Amino acid sequence: MEIAVEKREGATVVSIDGSVDGMSAPQLVAAFREQIGGGNPRLVGNLASVDYTSSAGLRALLETVKDARQHGGDLRLAAVRPEVLRVLELSGFTSILQVFPDVDAAVASFTA
């Protein structure tokens, strides 16, 4: 799994590439936490290149969205692939996380 961070007007985009599992999830939590700690709690998780997540990835998202909201921000997801969306739906995460079709829409939602 690889992570790239991009500052955009109104939000910080964290793009994830690869599989999120028990091995890689801690790295994801750390990347999100670094942004929140650095004063960027408005986060977009770009999942366009995520082909797999287990519940370890869900726990990373849950921890991050709680942390972000406590700091006045949010975590919103963009470009989620169908198989990963199925995992989010199975676990009831689509009711706690906003999902947008693409990164631009997710970023724009923070300034709307």
Place this chain on the structure above:
Amino acid sequence: MENVAAFRNFVEEACRRVGADESVCFEMKLVVDEACSNLVMHGYKGREPGPIGVSFSRQGNEITVTITDRAPPFDPKDAPIPRLDVPASERRPGGLGWHMIREIVDRMEYEADARDGNRLTLVKRFKPA
């Protein structure tokens, strides 16, 4: 945890070989990951890492994945049931893996045997291509 990825790939490939569609391959990969990760994170926690065995078979339109281990017995019926109808602030991280396994498979059996260890059997129906 590295081995969990190997089990995952093994089951995904085996599902493809028997002609299951990609969504079934993905789901079976996920359930194997969840069951094996639980063994690594909880079953063998605080003790010498023990063996985990994963086997795959197909009979007709059913895929069976069997996972064996020698950790202290843990019946999936005892896993916490996550609340999925509450806001994020009230969500707890535990039990999500077992929840997804229950949602995905058509049948699940668990046996704990003092001599032979534990055996989790997960059965999923599929439409052969």
